[in-house]
Amino acid sequence: VGRSKLVVGGFSMGGLITRYALARMERDPALPDHETSLYISYDTPHQGAWLPVSLQAFTHFAADHWGEAPVVGEKLRQFSGLLNSPAARQMARWHLEKVGGTVKEAPERAEFLRALEELGGWPRAVRRIGVANGVDTGTGNGLKPDVTAVRANGETLVDTWLKTQAQGDQEVARLQKKGGETIPVTTGGLPDIDGAPGGLFAAPSPQGDPGxxxxxxxxxxxxGNEVDPDVITTSCFIPAISALAAGDISDPKALYQPITPDNSELDAFVAAGRNEGHTTMTEELGAWIVNEIVAGG
Structure with missing residues (x-):
């Protein structure tokens, strides 16, 4: 309505959806003019998101064994289903469908990227700006690679542990049901990404276990298990170079390098002053967005 142009964008994967929609509306003559002048992405995984392989493996393992258990079974089935949902498959750079499966880019993600590329990758008739909940200085969140993040023993698990991701070949988890055989989970060729600068996987729970x-x-x-008290709760979720469309998150050097305007596919961006929770809205980031909207209006 009226002559004013629109501001269109989204948080997290919402930024990818609106990026695709605007690009398609520009290319498809059957669709109306999007009437947009400014596109905003907020901690959007332009180059993919990171979900620790050890986390994916444990979730599927637990759902396989205790998916029908009272109370917890529903939670396990729900989270395992979320990890295997079309949206998660499209968003995650590396996906594990089941315990014992292959860690890889899901076909759904490859298909989505092809569809986006066929549209030119980006909408062209708009100014593209973005926000990262991680720093652009290359400074990580402090998590070291190849250290035990969680270890549990008790009624149902025996010496089950998960580690933070390291470069090269690594055993990232060891899973064992009480009375069952040990299941090792290994990776190869992945970067040390848990400690990378970026928006953190932060999902606070009533029990106080975030991330x-x-x-x-x-x-x-x-x-029904005891967990070692020195739990590492969270990890990088959306690397800063992904949120700012500034490099390949498969490249361990790029993950930890400072990000400059020349690196980014965005016309302008702002990064948080510290590595904070994914999609956290702060005065620092919100004020920058408002200024961009006002300046463009």
Whole structure:
């Protein structure tokens, strides 16, 4: 309505959806003019998101064995289903469908990227700006690679542990049901990405266990186990170079390098002053967005 142009964008994967929609509306003559002048992405995984392989493996393992258990079974089935949902498959750079499966880019993601590329990758008739909940200085969140994040023993698990991701070949988890055989989970060729600068996987729970590995600790406790007290709760979720469309998150050097305007596919961006929770809205980031909208209006 009226002559004013629109501001269109989204948080997280919403930024990818609106990026695709605007690009398609520009290319498809059957669709109306999008009437948009400014596109905003907020901690959007332009180059993919990171879900620790050890987390994915534990979740599927637990759902396979205790998916029908009272109370916790529903939670396990739900989270395992979310990890295997079309949206998660499209968003995650590396996906594990089941315990014992292959860690890879899901076909759904490859298909989505092809569809986006056929549209030119980006909408062209708009100014493209973006926000990252991670820093652009290359400074990581402090998590070291190849250290134990969670270890659990008790009624249902025996010496089950998950580690933070390291470069090269690595055993990232060891899973064992009480009375069952040990199941090792290995990776190869992945970067040390848990500690990379970026928006953190932060999902606070009433029990006070936030984040990716914190969720594993919560599930292990609900299954009747003791968890070592020195749990590493969270990890990088959306690397800063992904949120700012500034490099390949498969490249361990690029993950930890400072990001400059020349690196980014965005016309302008702002990064948080510290690595904070994914999609966290702060005065620092919100004020920058408002200024961009006002300046463009």
């Amino acid at each position: 990716s590995f914190g969720l594993v600790a919560l599930l292990a406790r609900l299954l």
